[in-house]
Amino acid sequence: MNKKTVSTIVVLALLCVGGISAWLTMNSIPVSSPVAEIYSYGRLIRTVDLSHDDSFTVECDEGFNTILVRDGKISVTAADCPDKVCVRSEALPRGSVPIVCLPHRLEIQIRSASQDLDGQIR
Secondary structure, X not given: OOHHHHHHHHHHHHHHHHHHHHHHHHHHOOOOOEEEEEEEOOEEEEEEEOOOOEEEEEEEOOEEEEEEEXXXXXXXXXXXXXXXXXXXXXXXXXXXXXXXXXXXXXXXEEEEOOOOOOOOOO
């Protein structure tokens, strides 16, 4: 191998390690007073406090998703979409990755209930 190939491999390896480290760090940051925001077709339809256990169904023209809040986590437990990716997604305790049901245009995101602005743009 020539020096250019070795340098490229080293740079790519460092970028991968840095990306994984950043993801792990972001994933471990605690969220104070977490709430789940449930969007349908890009519009916020419901905000759910994750400190209270609950179960409900979100319906749309294409079908339904049954959502369960338990032990500070939220998950989709049932849906009539063909692929059931949303049902197989793990329960979310914090906001690293949203739960998404593309056939029903449903998205669940976690955020802090007391999210403050760092600044204001005028």
